[in-house]
Amino acid sequence: MENEIRDFILYLHEEKKTSVNTELSYKRDLQKLQSFLSGQGIEDVGRITETSLNSYVLYLEKNQFAPATVSRHIAAVKAFFHFMLKKGMVSEDVTERLKAPKIEKKAPEVLTVEEAARLLEQPGKDAPKDIRDKAMLELLYATGIRVSELISLKLSDLNLRLGYIICRDGMKERAVPFGNKAKEALTLYLKEAREQLTKGNEGDTLFVNCSGKPMSRQGFWKLIKIYARKAGIEADITPHTLRHSFAAHLVENGADLHSVQEMMGHSDISSTQVYANRNGNQLRNVYQRTHPRSR
Structure with missing residues (x-):
């Protein structure tokens, strides 16, 4: 099965042009399946049956994997078998009746506009590190990009004059605009801080750490936790909270979903729809609380 997994990942990379993160995710999930099947004495893909795959799903559920994680594993297995069927490695698709568990879509955790403003005001104004942190936070909230995209940005991806950045996910790229606050913070960072940090x-690389090397996800994660505490924000926020807040605040102020989808880099509009649903729920709650004939 090891060879088939390798061929599948190569197929994703060369033909489907998937991102590195997607490929690593598929590889990890399929290697977990391989390990489970090996423990059942199944080494050959031709011996995998619907029953053995159902046993695997049951194993995941018994080990208390979250429904979303189980669904991701099933999606990986289905994609793997579709590939093998297409390439003639197997004669039937035994994943056809494999069903993913039902997942309740939770409303994303977002900051209020006031909380977001407090968070962005936390970095100091003088030290190179503080100036960098301010620029990163402002850009993250201004664009809604993923933290992995933020730390991967190159100087050549930034157009300060026109106010946009280029984000890349695998072979796909998108231009995302940003406003004056982010532009001011980025200008100050490039003028007074970056050269001191790069030594x-x-x-x-646009954003570097105090050793002059590219910022890491973990490093930025720690920073946002520290600034959230300083801002008096009680919710356990993550870098993704700013991404959600960016989208939610745009929708609340009348942005159309397709524009938000494009800026967020969502391949499916349903991923963006959750922000509209959240906005609708908020309006409904306000109506029920305040309209004299709502009860």
């Missing part, structure tokens, strides 16, 4: 080393 004169050449490189195209």
Whole structure:
């Protein structure tokens, strides 16, 4: 099965042009399946049956994997078998009747506009590190990009004059605009802080740590936790909270879903729809609380 997984990942990379993160996710999930089947004495893909796959799903559920995680594993297995069937590696698709558990879509955790403003005001104004942090937070909230996209940005991806960045996910790229606050923070960072942090080393990475190397996800995660505490925000926020807040605040102020979808880089409009649903629920709650004939 190891060879088939390798061929599948190569197919995703070369033909489907998927992102590195997607490929790693598929690989991890399929290797977990391989390990489980090996424990059942199944080494050959031709011996995998509907029953053995159902046993695997049951194993995941018994080990208390979240429904979303189980669904992701099932999606990986289905994609893997579709590939093998297409390439003639198997004669039938035994995943056809494999069903994913029902997942309740939770409303995304978002900050209020006031909380977002408090968070963005936390970094200091003088130290290079603080100036960098301010620029990163402002850009994240201004664009709604993923933290992985934020730390991967190159100087060449930034157009300060026109106010947009280029984000890349695998072979796909999108242009995302940003406003004056982010532009001011980025201008200050490039003018007064970045060179001190890079210590004169050449490189195209936009945001660097205090050693002059690219910022890490973990490093930025810690920063946002510290600033959230300083801002008096009680919710356990993550970098993704700013992404959700960006989208929610746009929708609340009348942005159309297709524009938000494009800026967020969502491949499916249903992923963006949750922000409209959230907005609708808020309006309904306000109506029920305040209209004299709502009860």
